[in-house]
Amino acid sequence: MAGQVLRMIDKLVEARAKGNATVASTTRTKLLLKGIKVTNWTATSPDDPEMIAKIREVAKEMGVAI
Amino acid sequence: MIKTALSKAPDTAEAIADLARQLAGGSPSLVVLFFSSRHDGAAIAALASATWPQSRTIGCSTAGEIIAGEMTDGAVVAMAIDQAVADEVAVAVIDDLAKEGCVDTALAALGAMANGDPETHVGIVLIDGMSGKEEAVMERLGDLSDLRFIGGSAGDDLAFQATTVIAEGRAMHHAAVLAVLHVPAGFRIVKTQSFCRTGKTLTPTRVDPENRLVIEFDHQPASVAYMAAVGTETIEQAAGKFMSNPVGLMNGDDPYVRSPQAFDGQALKFYCAVTPGMDLELLESTDIVTDTGKALADANADGRVIGILNFNCILRTLELKAKDLTGDYARLFTVPMAGFSTYGEADIGHINQTATMIAFVG
Numbered sequence: 276m277a278g279q280v281l282r283m284i285d286k287l288v289e290a291r292a293k294g295n296a297t298v299a300s301t302t303r304t305k306l307l308l309k310g311i312k313v314t315n316w317t318a319t320s321p322d323d324p325e326m327i328a329k330i331r332e333v334a335k336e337m338g339v340a341i
Numbered sequence: 342m343i344k345t346a347l348s349k350a351p352d353t354a355e356a357i358a359d360l361a362r363q364l365a366g367g368s369p370s371l372v373v374l375f376f377s378s379r380h381d382g383a384a385i386a387a388l389a390s391a392t393w394p395q396s397r398t399i400g401c402s403t404a405g406e407i408i409a410g411e412m413t414d415g416a417v418v419a420m421a422i423d424q425a426v427a428d429e430v431a432v433a434v435i436d437d438l439a440k441e442g443c444v445d446t447a448l449a450a451l452g453a454m455a456n457g458d459p460e461t462h463v464g465i466v467l468i469d470g471m472s473g474k475e476e477a478v479m480e481r482l483g484d485l486s487d488l489r490f491i492g493g494s495a496g497d498d499l500a501f502q503a504t505t506v507i508a509e510g511r512a513m514h515h516a517a518v519l520a521v522l523h524v525p526a527g528f529r530i531v532k533t534q535s536f537c538r539t540g541k542t543l544t545p546t547r548v549d550p551e552n553r554l555v556i557e558f559d560h561q562p563a564s565v566a567y568m569a570a571v572g573t574e575t576i577e578q579a580a581g582k583f584m585s586n587p588v589g590l591m592n593g594d595d596p597y598v599r600s601p602q603a604f605d606g607q608a609l610k611f612y613c614a615v616t617p618g619m620d621l622e623l624l625e626s627t628d629i630v631t632d633t634g635k636a637l638a639d640a641n642a643d644g645r646v647i648g649i650l651n652f653n654c655i656l657r658t659l660e661l662k663a664k665d666l667t668g669d670y671a672r673l674f675t676v677p678m679a680g681f682s683t684y685g686e687a688d689i690g691h692i693n694q695t696a697t698m699i700a701f702v703g
Contacts, residue, residue, distance in 0.1 A: 291487065292487075295459065295460075295487075297459060297460070298459055298487045301483075301487070301489065301689055302487075304592055304689050304690075305480075305483045305484075305689060305690075307590065307592055307597075307619075308480070308483075308590070308597065308616075308689065308690040309480065309616070310616040310617075310618065310619055312619065312620075336484045337483075337484045338484070338485070
């Protein structure tokens with residue numbers, strides 16, 4: 276499987292931004308500061324269990340169900 | 342309308358009275374004060390609350406005060422933001438930064454304002470600059486709210502002993518103040534730092550985030566890796582590069598600057614925590630006055646900016662002082678501006694060697 280990390284990031288950002296481009300941008304920056312470099316992940320990136328767990332944890336902290 | 346004032350009166354009561362005279366005539370919803378630690382924070386808080394009883398009052402101690410036209414030490418500056426600019430202001434205090442859930446509680450106290458429209462609501466955050474809690478506060482604020490919280494870490498004139506934040510007549514240590522302003526005409530955020538990229542990367546592989554220490558970069562002792570990156574042969578020479586060669590967590594071309602403070606054995610202590618595994622790019626300093634001037638021109642290209650709150654890193658101030666450029670910097674501001682030299686800046690996260698500003702538009 277591939278691309279799950281990107282899909283989770285996109286879902287988290289979309290859920291938080293609700294279509295607001297400014298909030299989408301700041302949410303991506305928040306992820307960077309938490310140690311998730313969004314631009315490192317593509318649709319073909321291998322599913323990294325460690326990163327998937329980290330995104331789940333961050334989503335929980337941010338109150339987002341993914 | 343936004344008004345600013347500076348008082349150099351050494352007596353605290355006289356200084357507040359002086360500010361009140363200069364700020365008279367409006368109906369501010371918020372008065373923000375930045376004061377030298379030579380003044381007693383409790384006296385400033387009580388006097389400010391009594392002087393502007395119809396307004397919310399917040400502020401903090403500084404490592405130098407800034408107003409359009411002048412950078413000072415030992416003084417008090419204030420900004421009065423009129424109700425026409427900010428028609429609603431909510432203020433909350435984090436009394437004890439060590440208490441679990443403290444940010445959640447404070448944000449809840451801000452009520453609906455904490456989740457207002459991010460286009461017309463902006464947050465101010467003032468944090469005890471000796472607490473070491475800035476990263477945790479900013480991260481949790483970001484978890485809970487989509488508003489931008491801009492601000493800085495209080496200073497104490499470089500004594501590094503104790504800093505003070507004030508709100509609503511109270512002065513506090515190991516605390517933080519949050520404010521959310523509803524600004525119907527909107528605002529702009531300015532984040533400016535004067536560095537260019539070098540193309541050299543250092544990746545923290547072993548860190549002690551609680552103590553803001555990097556123990557290893559790229560599986561080498563941090564001191565060895567930093568010395569190699571800046572091209573020096575001794576630790577003393579490398580320490581001389583800290584101000585001109587910090588590192589940045591790159592968000593595209595925009596660095597979130599992390600400034601080295603001191604070598605701690607083979608480790609490197611920073612002014613803010615770094616995340617293991619995240620590439621940091623070595624930066625090279627450029628010209629603060631030129632870069633800030635460009636950032637201000639970009640923010641005010643349409644001439645709508647009517648006032649600026651400025652949180653300027655003490656390391657930038659020290660560089661400006663060393664180059665005798667404080668006057669040039671302060672004169673870049675052509676609209677009312679008040680701010681202070683900080684022990685750290687806030688915008689989404691905790692950062693160093695940066696100026697973060699709220700530019701209010703009218």
